């Protein structure tokens with residue numbers, strides 16, 4: 001049976017496809033028939049994702065990419081087009097928490113690193129996709145966070161929250177500007193999801209102990225089922241937004257957080 005969530009012959013780029021939300025989504029898109037390009041700064045992790053996709057009979061290639069660097073993004077698209085000749089879906093998902101640092105202690109370089117990895121990368125990923133997508137249209141999905149608008153919860157996350165709020169605003173501007181090319185742009189805002197993002201970004205985590213959480217912190221205690229989300233649950237949303245099932249949806253923010261953002 002052909003459904004509107006099948007992606008046969010479509011080419012999907014997943015940034016941060018080596019781990020967590022990106023990995024689960026890449027596998028899900030491949031299962032629906034997409035050819036997947038995994039762009040990650042960690043090639044070893046992306047190799048694991050590729051193996052899982054191949055075990056399902058799917059097609060995946062890895063292009064080692066630092067999404068905060070314009071030359072890497074341009075090289076990534078060049079390689080992708082050489083290999084597949086087109087681009088239909090982008091999941092702009094790679095991101096870091098950054099170090100947990102109070103504003104008064106944060107170095108400008110530290111701020112730049114988080115903003116560049118999360119926000120500048122989103123601009124670069126979208127900008128350099130346009131020449132490849134403007135003829136036939138496509139779907140772009142950006143991973144922001146509940147922290148983009150619910151900024152009370154995390155002391156020490158000013159750069160992260162700012163980058164995530166910026167992604168929301170940028171995604172909506174992009175949806176408006178790119179509608180004429182039939183390129184849809186949507187933003188997802190996950191609550192706490194069970195991934196390695198904490199370990200990947202601040203392994204020696206003593207800072208967490210030092211920072212006072214000002215409210216009854218809801219992470220991991222979401223009203224729906226009192227648990228964090230799973231990457232596979234986000235992947236279901238990504239498949240919907242990537243596919244024709246969402247063909248009239250653009251410029252939206254979709255919260256996937258078990259109502260965490262309402263607390």
Ligand code: NAD
Pocket residue numbers: 015016017018019020021022039040041042045065066067068093094095096097117143144145146189190191192193194195196197198200
């Ligand atoms: P993760 O650490 O499991 O995966 C992030 C991936 O991005 C990794 O594979 C990492 O190697 C890659 N990456 C990091 N910097 C990169 C760079 N400069 N260039 C290319 N790749 C890079 O984390 P995750 O939880 O799956 O995070 C994915 C996205 O979801 C991030 O944007 C994150 O901010 C967002 N998010 C996560 C949560 C959560 O609770 N896990 C909640 C809200 C939003």
